[in-house]
Amino acid sequence: MDSIAITRQMLDGDRMIVNMGPSHPVTHGTLRIVLELEGELIMKATPEMGYLHRGVEKLGENLSYNQFIPLTDRLDYCSSILNNVGYAVAVEKLLGIQDPPRSRVIRVMVSELARIADHIVCLGINAVDIGAFTAFLYLFKQRETIYDLFEMAAGQRMHTSFTRVGGLMRDLPPEFLPLFDRFMEECPAAIDELETLLTRNPIWHDRTKGVGAMSIEDAVNWGYTGPCLRASGLAQDLRVAQPYLDYETYDFDIPVGTTGDVFDRYLVRVEEMRQSLRILAQAKRKLAEVGPGPVIVEDYKIALPPKEKVYTRMESLIHHFKLIMHGIEMPVGEVYSSTEAANGELGFYIVSDGGKNPYRIRVRPPCLPIFSSFDEKVRGRLIADAVAELGAMNVIAGELDR
Amino acid sequence: MVTEHIEEQLPGAVQDKHDFRGDHTIVVGAENLLAVADLLFKEGFQFLVDVTAVDWPEREGARFDVVYHWLNLTSQERLRVKVPVAEGASVPSLVSRFKTADWYEREVYDMFGVIFDGHPNLQRLLTWPDFPGHALRKDFPLDGGDAFCMDGCTAPYNRG
Amino acid sequence: MSEMNLQEAVVTTRLDAVVNWGRKNSLWPLPFGTACCAIEFMSVMASKYDMSRFGAEAMRFSPRQSDMMLVLGTVTNKMAPVLRTIYAQMAEPKWVISVGVCASSGGMYRTYATLQGIDRIIPVDVYVPGCPPRPESMLYGVMKLQEKIEKEGLGMRKDHIRRFYESLERQKELEARTGLTGQQAIREMLLDAAATGAPTIF
Numbered sequence: 001m002d003s004i005a006i007t008r009q010m011l012d013g014d015r016m017i018v019n020m021g022p023s024h025p026v027t028h029g030t031l032r033i034v035l036e037l038e039g040e041l042i043m044k045a046t047p048e049m050g051y052l053h054r055g056v057e058k059l060g061e062n063l064s065y066n067q068f069i070p071l072t073d074r075l076d077y078c079s080s081i082l083n084n085v086g087y088a089v090a091v092e093k094l095l096g097i098q099d100p101p102r103s104r105v106i107r108v109m110v111s112e113l114a115r116i117a118d119h120i121v122c123l124g125i126n127a128v129d130i131g132a133f134t135a136f137l138y139l140f141k142q143r144e145t146i147y148d149l150f151e152m153a154a155g156q157r158m159h160t161s162f163t164r165v166g167g168l169m170r171d172l173p174p175e176f177l178p179l180f181d182r183f184m185e186e187c188p189a190a191i192d193e194l195e196t197l198l199t200r201n202p203i204w205h206d207r208t209k210g211v212g213a214m215s216i217e218d219a220v221n222w223g224y225t226g227p228c229l230r231a232s233g234l235a236q237d238l239r240v241a242q243p244y245l246d247y248e249t250y251d252f253d254i255p256v257g258t259t260g261d262v263f264d265r266y267l268v269r270v271e272e273m274r275q276s277l278r279i280l281a282q283a284k285r286k287l288a289e290v291g292p293g294p295v296i297v298e299d300y301k302i303a304l305p306p307k308e309k310v311y312t313r314m315e316s317l318i319h320h321f322k323l324i325m326h327g328i329e330m331p332v333g334e335v336y337s338s339t340e341a342a343n344g345e346l347g348f349y350i351v352s353d354g355g356k357n358p359y360r361i362r363v364r365p366p367c368l369p370i371f372s373s374f375d376e377k378v379r380g381r382l383i384a385d386a387v388a389e390l391g392a393m394n395v396i397a398g399e400l401d402r
Numbered sequence: 403m404v405t406e407h408i409e410e411q412l413p414g415a416v417q418d419k420h421d422f423r424g425d426h427t428i429v430v431g432a433e434n435l436l437a438v439a440d441l442l443f444k445e446g447f448q449f450l451v452d453v454t455a456v457d458w459p460e461r462e463g464a465r466f467d468v469v470y471h472w473l474n475l476t477s478q479e480r481l482r483v484k485v486p487v488a489e490g491a492s493v494p495s496l497v498s499r500f501k502t503a504d505w506y507e508r509e510v511y512d513m514f515g516v517i518f519d520g521h522p523n524l525q526r527l528l529t530w531p532d533f534p535g536h537a538l539r540k541d542f543p544l545d546g547g548d549a550f551c552m553d554g555c556t557a558p559y560n561r562g
Numbered sequence: 563m564s565e566m567n568l569q570e571a572v573v574t575t576r577l578d579a580v581v582n583w584g585r586k587n588s589l590w591p592l593p594f595g596t597a598c599c600a601i602e603f604m605s606v607m608a609s610k611y612d613m614s615r616f617g618a619e620a621m622r623f624s625p626r627q628s629d630m631m632l633v634l635g636t637v638t639n640k641m642a643p644v645l646r647t648i649y650a651q652m653a654e655p656k657w658v659i660s661v662g663v664c665a666s667s668g669g670m671y672r673t674y675a676t677l678q679g680i681d682r683i684i685p686v687d688v689y690v691p692g693c694p695p696r697p698e699s700m701l702y703g704v705m706k707l708q709e710k711i712e713k714e715g716l717g718m719r720k721d722h723i724r725r726f727y728e729s730l731e732r733q734k735e736l737e738a739r740t741g742l743t744g745q746q747a748i749r750e751m752l753l754d755a756a757a758t759g760a761p762t763i764f
């Protein structure tokens with residue numbers, strides 16, 4: 001491979017070339033970074049991606065709007081539901097409709113659960129990479145509970161495909177809320193435990209403080225969003241800045257850091273988990289206020305009619321047939337819609353030519369711009385810092401490469 | 403509104419504009435892109451959110467639209483700028499102004515074959531260096547054009 | 563010592579059986595995690611499912627120290643040469659479990675970018691279906707591999723591994739001759755194989 005060629009070519013100088021990845025434990029998948037080293041110091045890092053490029057955007061042009069939903073699961077696979085929600089919001093914007101109130105509350109609930117799960121994976125694995133294994137084990141218990149909740153709601157642990165255009169696949173089952181309550185009790189304790197393990201741990205401080213610091217201007221110029229941008233000190237959160245799903249009616253704070261280093265990102269993520277729990281508590285109250293009702297729009301040109309009606313009424317049968325065979329009638333136009341995913345701004349740019357399938361569907365991955373700044377962040381630092389930095393960027397290859 | 407400002411300060415730059423579902427779009431020529439980008443930066447649109455492209459093989463003249471999304475962090479306004487570009491023609495690169503454009507432009511080059519003038523390192527990003535063709539062009543088949551991976555199933559899923 | 567009862571001190575068995583018993587209960591996994599299945603595999607290693615119950619907790623990220631490769635996730639054409647290199651680097655005896663539909667057949671990604679099943683480029687022993695497979699099914703896959711190892715003759719594995727190394731030689735030769743990248747070389751080889759009707763390139 002070319003990597004080996006590079007290695008031979010440049011070895012005669014003072015610098016040593018080390019290939020990190022594409023199969024390397026800290027890359028969590030498939031990134032490759034070619035490091036030029038002088039001793040332990042990184043003189044240059046050339047990140048390379050595309051090892052998980054699966055052709056999602058091309059596939060999207062050949063699938064109908066609802067068929068694309070399973071592919072959104074597999075973008076940021078640590079928090080699938082956030083992608084489902086983001087995509088559904090985008091298609092609904094294109095259609096110019098809104099999902100029913102109950103669906104909106106449930107979407108908020110599962111989104112925040114997914115955000116917690118994503119931060120758990122990010123923090124847990126980042127700590128493992130740096131050498132602290134315990135936090136991972138404590139946190140993963142909570143993540144299992146979240147996955148159990150998802151399994152109850154959608155039938156799958158990870159790849160939920162929970163949303164549909166215009167609402168949700170189905171309502172929450174009755175067993176959901178009792179387990180949810182238990183989670184709400186146990187999770188804060190687990191986060192506290194994590195903080196006891198890491199926040200005042202001197203080794204953790206040594207390994208994370210000052211690593212990968214970045215100013216707000218640079219972060220914006222690099223296109224940072226999400227926790228990485230907020231750790232630099234800018235309180236930009238799409239849930240507040242450009243609310244969707246009635247986020248403006250929830251009461252929560254946006255945590256910000258000061259320097260943007262790995263430690264700040266850690267703190268921001270921990271606090272975001274707490275804020276998500278706050279939103280979850282409010283969402284549960286809201287769910288009771290909204291009361292039972294439909295979770296998907298009752299417009300049979302957009303959403304499938306219920307099965308009982310399909311089997312008993314001619315009209316519903318026709319709607320069902322039309323929807324399956326010809327798809328949703330889409331207006332001609334283009335929209336860009338973005339939501340706050342766990343890593344930052346997840347955007348969908350959809351161009352419709354009025355056909356059954358999108359003419360072009362573009363996913364704006366939050367971690368692509370973040371990862372592209374890798375060189376600038378680790379240049380002149382130690383290899384060990386590169387490991388910490390990569391974990392805190394939370395690069396998920398699935399959405400990076402699509 | 404920022405569209406009016408651009409029209410005032412760069413007369414003739416905006417070839418077309420339209421709004422759809424609250425998204426503002428302007429179409430500018432490739433020759434005006436750098437000026438528009440600088441003006442937008444001054445107007446507060448300092449966040450280049452996304453660069454992508456759309457292929458319109460049947461369209462007269464310019465085959466591709468290179469699509470930029472800007473965000474104003476203060477007012478939370480968004481603006482979409484479309485630059486039509488013919489096959490083989492090039493667009494000025496924005497890397498000197500927005501570092502984030504680096505990889506996005508490489509991706510557009512990889513997937514559509516649009517050339518960005520002044521890009522420091524215009525190489526393929528997602529596919530490998532000698533990949534045949536540009537994957538997101540409409541005439542590039544979903545399965546890559548050869549049957550080696552398809553076992554007889556070459557039909558796209560749902561055309562029609 | 564002279565009074566030792568031979569019956570109690572000595573067990574007679576076949577060499578195959580005793581070697582295989584040792585091999586099957588101390589599998590050292592190499593997680594070749596590329597995508598979502600790898601995230602699910604974390605659960606397999608973590609407290610709730612715990613793969614160490616099967617003697618397979620010593621995760622090694624170096625191919626030279628492990629004997630069971632778990633391919634967890636989509637392998638794209640860009641990744642294909644890497645996978646082949648890593649498989650070649652593993653020490654004998656080596657086994658491969660292909661976890662998830664992506665690794666087994668390309669799954670939902672029938673596109674230009676995705677390799678339609680890793681069994682086209684490396685030998686696979688056990689396939690675990692699912693997208694992603696539940697942790698239980700991954701454990702079941704490991705148990706199936708253990709069963710397979712138990713029944714193997716010691717000489718049985720030589721043949722396909724020899725063929726794999728031969729194909730690797732062919733690939734290297736093709737790369738050197740034409741200056742193609744590994745990805746493109748494998749693509750050419752797959753095309754040749756498809757033309758002759760062969761299911762794999764080794």
Ligand code: SF4
Pocket residue numbers: 074597598599600634635636661662663664665669692693694695
């Ligand atoms: S099989 Fe499914 S879960 Fe596994 S890598 Fe493929 S898409 Fe992801």
